[in-house]
Amino acid sequence: MALKELTVRGGTNPYPVFIGPGSLEHALPEFVAARGFSSVAVITNATLAPLYGEALADRLPNGFLIVVPDGEQYKTLDTVRAIYDQLLDAGADRSTLVIGLGGGVMGDMAGFAAASFMRGIAFVQAPTSLLAMVDASIGGKVGVDLPQGKNLVGAFKDPLAVFADTATLSTLPEIELRCGLAEVVKAGLIADPPLLDHLEQHGPDPIDTIIEQAVKVKIDVVGQDRLENGVRAHLNLGHTFGHAIEHVSGYAWKHGEGVAVGMVAAARLSERLNLCETGLADMVEQALIGVNLPVRYRGLDPVALWDAMRHDKKWRGGTVTFVLLERVGQPVIVRDMVPVLQEDVIDVLAGLREEA
Ligand SMILES: NC(=O)c1ccc[n+]([C@@H]2O[C@H](COP(=O)([O-])OP(=O)(O)OC[C@H]3O[C@@H](n4cnc5c(N)ncnc54)[C@H](O)[C@@H]3O)[C@@H](O)[C@H]2O)c1
């Protein structure tokens, strides 16, 4: 099947995003072979190495594999250090290409290694999770976590290209697929009402079309505002609430699940502040329920969630930033209303809480 090709602009050089099944077998090896790198490091994790990594490295000229443990807890400077060691052991130089193969964790970390190794070497994103295909692999943000917080160290590193091989989604755990769908619903809510209509009528099928639509939204947003001075913040819809749920639950809640409830909270807060018409929050709930995402949380204390939100990096100098909705496709950034918002936010959160 022919791959879909989209283009990301806004950085130094435009780059293509290829979407479709089989690109790890054909299109990516051809892309690499045509460019004459001295060697190619496929950086992936222990889950994906046997599934896709080993075969990919075998297909690349002077290809070799670097395997790190699977999990967000390994998205650290220690792991990046181990990657540098293996690059050097393999004789990597300034003409080596790094391919980040995996979910958002691998893309972020391999990208950061590529951005910093020998002051920066060439990089390709090969996302294998739905979240990485529609969100993390696009827009050039790479980095790692510190014990003090997520994504606190990083860089902007545009890849030469993104290869989203949708055939790899056949092995993605179902919960990860649903978490990716939360970001798809988010894309629909901020910029693509027809995408939500499609999800409602046909579900997430065909997945390649869904991915293409969501990627277009992300491309459009980062094309306008790569460095997040303005509209890129719209991508944080539901995230201020969602991060709080993730954090207060001790990460028992996954990111996409937290963002799902967070988008309901954002819609309810929008209604409460009369930014939008009544009914928007119900519509958001229906969209999420339709793809089996949660719209309520259990047990967590709304005040603890509020406190966690205040420690989120989106608070600057005591100012909270919420992405709210005037209607579907029309996000609005609300700032500087901390004393006003506290009661509203806690009430909205209390309304979404079920007893433990
Ligand atoms: N750079 C950005 O702009 C950006 C945007 C959003 C999220 N992120 C980052 O992305 C990360 C989350 O990404 P994620 O949700 O993909 O999590 P992840 O990378 O941890 O992947 C989730 C799980 O699915 C597995 N997996 C991935 N693809 C698979 C496949 N095809 N078959 C079988 N298993 C597969 C992974 O090994 C992992 O266990 C976070 O660290 C977040 O900070 C970055």
Ligand SMILES: [Zn+2]
């Ligand atoms: Zn997200």
